[in-house]
Amino acid sequence: MAKRIETRDLNIFYGDFRAVADVSIDIEPRSVTAFIGPSGCGKSTVLRTLNRMHEVIPGAHVEGQVLLDGDDLYAPEVDPVLVRRQVGMVFQRANPFPTMSIRENVLAGIRLNNRRISKSEADDIVEQNLRGANLWNEVKDRLDAPGSGLSGGQQQRLCIARATAVRPDVLLMDEPCSALDPISTLAIEDLIEELKSDYTIVIVTHNMQQASRVSDRTAFFNIAGTGKPGRLIEYDDTRKMFSNPTKKETEDYISGRFG
Numbered sequence: 001m002a003k004r005i006e007t008r009d010l011n012i013f014y015g016d017f018r019a020v021a022d023v024s025i026d027i028e029p030r031s032v033t034a035f036i037g038p039s040g041c042g043k044s045t046v047l048r049t050l051n052r053m054h055e056v057i058p059g060a061h062v063e064g065q066v067l068l069d070g071d072d073l074y075a076p077e078v079d080p081v082l083v084r085r086q087v088g089m090v091f092q093r094a095n096p097f098p099t100m101s102i103r104e105n106v107l108a109g110i111r112l113n114n115r116r117i118s119k120s121e122a123d124d125i126v127e128q129n130l131r132g133a134n135l136w137n138e139v140k141d142r143l144d145a146p147g148s149g150l151s152g153g154q155q156q157r158l159c160i161a162r163a164t165a166v167r168p169d170v171l172l173m174d175e176p177c178s179a180l181d182p183i184s185t186l187a188i189e190d191l192i193e194e195l196k197s198d199y200t201i202v203i204v205t206h207n208m209q210q211a212s213r214v215s216d217r218t219a220f221f222n223i224a225g226t227g228k229p230g231r232l233i234e235y236d237d238t239r240k241m242f243s244n245p246t247k248k249e250t251e252d253y254i255s256g257r258f259g
């Protein structure tokens with residue numbers, strides 16, 4: 001389970017445009033790392049390179065390395081589909097498959113992987129992952145109802161259950177709470193805290209309080225101006241980043257002086 005992620009001199013392109021420059025970062029297993037920074041600095045772009053989702057965009061490519069426990073995810077023999085199985089992703093808008101039941105949503109990744117499972121194994125997987133996502137008690141009596149019938153916060157927890165069901169090593173979350181009310185947000189934050197004992201978690205967030213509440217380490221990205229690439233400015237323990245950052249740029253951003 002939980003694996004270390006390292007990037008080495010990562011440069012990320014959309015066609016000829018270099019959106020992110022020279023990112024080298026080490027992300028510890030069983031920890032939560034927050035990516036923060038102003039709009040357009042490349043947080044989501046960096047996140048998507050960690051499971052090879054970036055290259056799905058036509059013309060997009062990556063230079064440099066992303067290592068998962070030392071193995072280069074971009075080595076020529078590596079199958080990106082296998083990478084995405086190891087490195088799961090949860091998006092800004094909860095996106096359960098609308099016509100599928102709650103139960104089938106949890107099992108969707110396993111079915112896509114063509115893994116044959118018995119009914120009782122499927123039942124166990126559904127229960128275990130819905131419990132893990134703190135959703136079981138709310139849905140156990142309606143597992144065959146459509147996933148789209150749940151509230152936004154419940155749908156996001158269902159998506160987390162779907163992501164964990166394939167037993168990934170890493171969970172990437174791109175602003176997972178931005179469409180949620182404060183109570184659902186706290187539920188997801190509690191869940192992130194619990195999940196970190198099993199996973200390496202990276203979360204993009206615009207919410208400084210959320211970064212300081214949920215993460216162990218924080219990476220601050222910034223951009224020098226339009227058309228310039230985003231860069232990693234500072235990366236440290238979250239407590240230090242929010243109380244005594246080394247760079248003035250970080251302090252200005254965190255204290256709300258820009259961005």
Ligand SMILES: Nc1ncnc2c1ncn2[C@@H]1O[C@H](COP(=O)(O)OP(=O)(O)OP(=O)(O)O)[C@@H](O)[C@H]1O
Nearest residue numbers: 014019037038039040041042043044045046057230
């Ligand atoms: N599909 C795309 N095609 C071309 N350029 C893109 C694409 N997605 C992002 N970009 C560009 O890459 C840069 C970084 O964008 P990205 O979305 O990673 O920033 P971000 O920090 O996550 O922003 P936000 O906080 O607004 O979500 C921006 O200049 C953006 O316009």
